[in-house]
Amino acid sequence: MRFLLAVILIAALGWSSYWYIGQRGLQTAFSSWFEARRSEGWVAETSDLSVQGFPNRFDTGFADLILADPATGLAWEAPYFQLSALSYQPNHVIAVWPETQLIATPQEKFRVEARDMRASLRIAPDTRLAPRNVTLTAEFLQITPEDRPEEISTLTSLTLAAEQQETDRDYRLGLAAEGLTLAPPWRDLLDPDGSLPAQISNLTADLTVTFDKVWDRTAIEVARPQPTRIKVALVDGKWGQLHLQAAGEVDVTPDGMPEGEITLKARNWRDMIALAQASGALREGMAQTVENGLDLLARMNGNRETLDIPLTFRGGRILLGPIPIGPAPVLRLR
Template identity: 65%
Template sequence: MRALLTLIVIATLGWSGYWFVGQRGLEQAFGQWFDTRRAEGWVAETSDLSVLGFPNRFDTSFDDLALADPDTGLAWEAPFFQILTLSYRPNHVIAVWPDDQMIATPQDKFRVQSTDMRASLVIAPNTALAPERATLTAEFLRVAPLARPDDTTALTALTLAAERNDGASYRFGLSAEGLSPSTPWRARLDPKNTLPAQLAGLRADMTVSFDKPWDRTAIEDARPQPTHIKLDLADAAWGQLQLQAAGEVSVDAAGQPTGEITIKARNWRDILDLAVASGAVPESLAKTLESGLSMMAQMAGNQQTLDIPLGFRNGRVMLGPTPLGPAPVLHLR
């Protein structure tokens, strides 16, 4: 009995020592990270940094957190942020965001409000801290520019999942429920107010290859840039309108895509009417475009469904030999 008691005491002291060493190591590592960012010209401030959770957790909390990268113009402010880990499984991390935070880009500043926004990350057990898989969820999400608080985009539920395949290739899954477009965006897209206030759903499944893995250098140095995108399926439903997309593009160093994405549009005439009403398609071209698209639908065997192959080349979006406009630049700041 005495030997067992001695063993328990030794194990308890050993575990306590491990926890307090780990606590001290985390506090020093995060403090050094903030010091290094400030030396590089960042804004990197927190009013309090603490590690609690003895004996089975390392719960790191930051109060009044402010980060700003002068090279990209990106900034983030939050009243608190938490990184929660089990002391016996330190590479599995839970990140918890506040219900109210601010994100700034070179173009605008946004207020982000959410309910139970958190992420689960499994990180590679090395100093690069590269996520192997991650899931971000929120029961409610609202984003609005600070200068235009009524210009609000909201979701009732969000799930974003990512898993590293190999090297710098990642598979992403997105599910967004109850998407309510902002009032100005809706007014431009649906000026006659014929569609419901919310999209029924938005889903996407894709694999993206980058020029380097996502790890701690993505914050400290530069964001990885996409080099190849394989869109297995994107699906959006808004009232009687439904769009699906699939395809594959390569992305060069300038962010220009080359490849093809096929759009499947159900009730495509209604979509064309919206495009004309919003001014995206000139009214003078509506009849000509409707005749051409109708012929394409008839050739496919379903007049209500239209398959539109969009080509991306030389910085342009092409419908067959016809240029539709400039291609999006796929570059992460």
């Protein structure tokens, strides 16, 4: 019994020492990180940094957190933020966001309100802290421009997932969003006649993105990795009677221009043309020309109500089939 008691006491003392060393190490590491960001010109402040959870967890809490990167103009404010990890599995981290936070871009600020917004991260067990896989969920999400409080966009549920592939610069990304309600200006632009339901019922995406470097701590401290190739396995969206799917692959040039082809499959595509015309995205004369050309392509495919057509990105332009429809987006992460 004395021997068993001694073993228990030694084990308890050893575990307590391990937890205390880990707790002090986390506090020192995060404090040093904040100081390093401030030395680079960031705003990096928190009114309280604490590590709790003895004996089985490391719960790192940040109160009144403010981070702002002068190089990109991006900033984030939160009344609190928490990172939790089991003390015997410190590379599996759970992040928990507050119900209200503020995100600022060079253009404007957005208030983000969420219920049960959290993420599970499995991180490589080294100092680079590269995430191996990440899953973020929220039961409700609302985004409001701070200067235009009436322009509210909401989601009833959101799931985002990312997994690092065997080639460590490749990441498989997944999205599942339900109940998207657009802010009134966007709704009026896309559906000026109000003929569609208030909510976009379902949006899913499965794609693999190759970046020019691995996502790790330098993505925040130095510069964001930039996409070099995007392979779309499937994007699927439903809004009322409209149903759009997409698949394909594009390369991304060093200046962020996509080059490649995405195949679109559209059901009730004539309604989409009518919406584009009503919103002003297509002039009346051009809309009729586009509809006639797409009708010919649909008949060639054997189903006039379903359209399979390539969306081509070339030379900084987008072509829908043979028809130029506008400039290509610049795919650069700030």
